[in-house]
Amino acid sequence: MLVRINAAPRMQIDGQLAALAGERMMSCCEFRYRRGFEIFGEGEEPEYVYQIISGAVRTYKLLPDGRRQINAFHLPGDMFGFENETIHRFTAEAIVETNVHLMRRSSILEAVRNGGAGTKDLIKFVTQNLQHAESHMLLLGRKTSLERVTAFLLEMDERLQHPDVMILPMNRRDIADYLGLTLETVSRALSILRDEGLLRFDGNTQRRLELVDRGALARIDA
Amino acid sequence: MLVRINAAPRMQIDGQLAALAGERMMSCCEFRYRRGFEIFGEGEEPEYVYQIISGAVRTYKLLPDGRRQINAFHLPGDMFGFENETIHRFTAEAIVETNVHLMRRSSILEAVRNGGAGTKDLIKFVTQNLQHAESHMLLLGRKTSLERVTAFLLEMDERLQHPDVMILPMNRRDIADYLGLTLETVSRALSILRDEGLLRFDGNTQRRLELVDRGALARIDA
DNA sequence: GCGGCCTATTGATCGAGATCAAACAAGCAT
DNA sequence: ATGCTTGTTTGATCTCGATCAATAGGCCGC
Structure with missing residues (x-):
């Protein structure tokens, strides 16, 4: 192990x-x-x-x-x-x-x-964790499924420093358990965003994706 | 002001x-x-x-x-x-x-x-807030409405040091916005707990209540 | 190639909690 | 008392996301 x-x-x-x-x-x-x-x-x-x-x-x-x-x-x-x-x-x-x-x-x-x-630095570290938890409580308590998935994409995009193609290490179930949803709902939300042209799946695997319209995504994430 | x-x-x-x-x-x-x-x-x-x-x-x-x-x-x-x-x-x-x-x-x-x-003490203070936020994320992301309301009652009971009669300062909408529910759902959950004999409304106002069976409540709060 | 396993998508249906609505109780000022 | 505002409960209905189910693609070993 x-x-x-x-x-x-x-x-x-x-x-x-x-x-x-x-x-x-x-x-x-x-x-x-x-x-x-x-x-x-x-x-x-x-x-x-x-x-x-x-x-x-x-x-x-x-x-x-x-x-x-x-x-x-x-x-x-x-x-x-x-x-x-x-x-x-x-x-x-x-x-x-x-x-x-x-x-x-x-x-x-x-x-x-x-x-x-x-x-x-330690205080700063704990405080940053707390800030993240506070905004995640708002997401979990009050956002819709589409808003949650969009917020997740934008969070990852920022933490990966806005790459052209985002490679997600986690599967749909992980994303769902982070967002308080089921994996099916996450998948459906991603399909909606793809169909509306806000993101593209890159190539053959669904873990690589490209945010096409970050502005529109930011508008969805209330 | x-x-x-x-x-x-x-x-x-x-x-x-x-x-x-x-x-x-x-x-x-x-x-x-x-x-x-x-x-x-x-x-x-x-x-x-x-x-x-x-x-x-x-x-x-x-x-x-x-x-x-x-x-x-x-x-x-x-x-x-x-x-x-x-x-x-x-x-x-x-x-x-x-x-x-x-x-x-x-x-x-x-x-x-x-x-x-x-x-x-400051590190401890921030850490305690973080711990509370972490368990609240679990509540908001994964618990049912009955579990949430029960968890809320037990949290207040503990913080008020298990009084015979608990006097809640907040209204149903506040509780709902804390638990990621609507005020109607909170009210219905309280009615269920009352009907099952786990709590009693005290007297004429619905903000005073008495936890009759803390053990049963703890069992509901997964 | 083929088979097995894992992951993701999509469709059909269900149900918990939201929304809409009504009635009523409590508190408070007049 | 009276009327007004605010808070709570309860009922009827709706809807979003969960659940159940089927299919398909990717990956890996053989």
């Missing part, structure tokens, strides 16, 4: 983790998780904080009967897994083969205790 | 704000907001952080066409309104006549900058 890969030093892809660690690179290792495998589970004790080098991760909560709500997707550069409490509040899984940097949670807590420079 | 009340020194009802301010009580005033009045608006520049002395507050986001999502209800003792950014990300309104303690946001930021003792 956990596969250690080459241990050669490697540049970090951005400064989030480094700032939190006080630029000291302490306790950093690189790991690879295969597609579909669990990185940590809800209720487990948090040992590491993670930063994605390549790949994609979903974090989610489950109800006892299996209903799933994905809180967030994490893409290259993103940090996840920090907990202030003694247990993880959700599960994290690799959506595709994923390489992560990890560092010991204890190092970060220590840095904060010592009034380290990373404290401000 | 803003009414200053007597300026006599007053005990704080708990230590949250005091801790953040480094126990120095700096910049603290007391204000009263009348029922329905706005405390701050989405997009405004944050000047203060608030702690409720008495009353209740709702914070919410609006879509352009008026659809509303309430993020959270704030009760006596709760802090709200802290922003790491330069603008408020939602609107806050007094649900009933509400007295608050307020302190300058700048004092808190300064305390953090100086590595003050309040830093840890």
Whole structure:
């Protein structure tokens, strides 16, 4: 499940983790998780904080009967897994083969205790998560299915820095569980947007798509 | 709209704000907001952080066409309104006549900058908000109307410390906008719970209610 | 090539919750 | 008391998204 890969030093892809660690690179290792495998589970004790080098991760909560709500997707550069409490509040899984940097949670807590420079970054990190959660509550509580799917496309477009062709790592069920819909409804909404000429499926696979009219999409996302 | 009340020194009802301010009580005033009045608006520049002395507050986001999502209800003792950014990300309104303690946001930021003792409390505060948001996303994305209303009742019961009779400050529309439902659906769910003997409306007003069977309610809230 | 598996689309039907509507109760000012 | 406004319940109907179901394409191993 956990596969250690080459241990050669490697540049970090951005400064989030480094700032939190006080630029000291302490306790950093690189790991690879295969597609579909669990990185940590809800209720487990948090040992590491993670930063994605390549790949994609979903974090989610489950109800006892299996209903799933994905809180967030994490893409290259993103940090996840920090907990202030003694247990993880959700599960994290690799959506595709994923390489992560990890560092010991204890190092970060220590840095904060010592009034380290990373404290401000930590507050910023948690605040950004909170902001995302707040706008996602508005989406889940009050938006229609077409608005939700459109908002998802625009969010991914922005986080991938407006690529010509967007390659989605997640399947329709993941998108549905992120948006509080079913996979069929997600598929139907995408078909509507395609039929109206706002996006194109690229080539033979439905995970590559091109946003043709971002303005019109932004108008749909209330 | 803003009414200053007597300026006599007053005990704080708990230590949250005091801790953040480094126990120095700096910049603290007391204000009263009348029922329905706005405390701050989405997009405004944050000047203060608030702690409720008495009353209740709702914070919410609006879509352009008026659809509303309430993020959270704030009760006596709760802090709200802290922003790491330069603008408020939602609107806050007094649900009933509400007295608050307020302190300058700048004092808190300064305390953090100086590595003050309040830093840890601030991280904890933001983290608690994030945790609440995460479980609320699960509710909004995946729970049925009956589960949502039950979860709401249990949340309020806990936050009011399991009173014999719970007095809800908010109306059915507020509850609906918190749970991503309509007020009619909330009303129907409450009637079902009443008819099944899990709760009782107390006396002549529908805002006072008594949880008769907390165990059964907890079983409904998946 | 072929078969098996996974993913996505599309169609048909269902149902939970929204919407529309009416009646009534509570609070409050006059 | 009276009338007005606001809040709540309940009923009837509608609709959006869920569910059930069939089909097809992609991918991989053989």
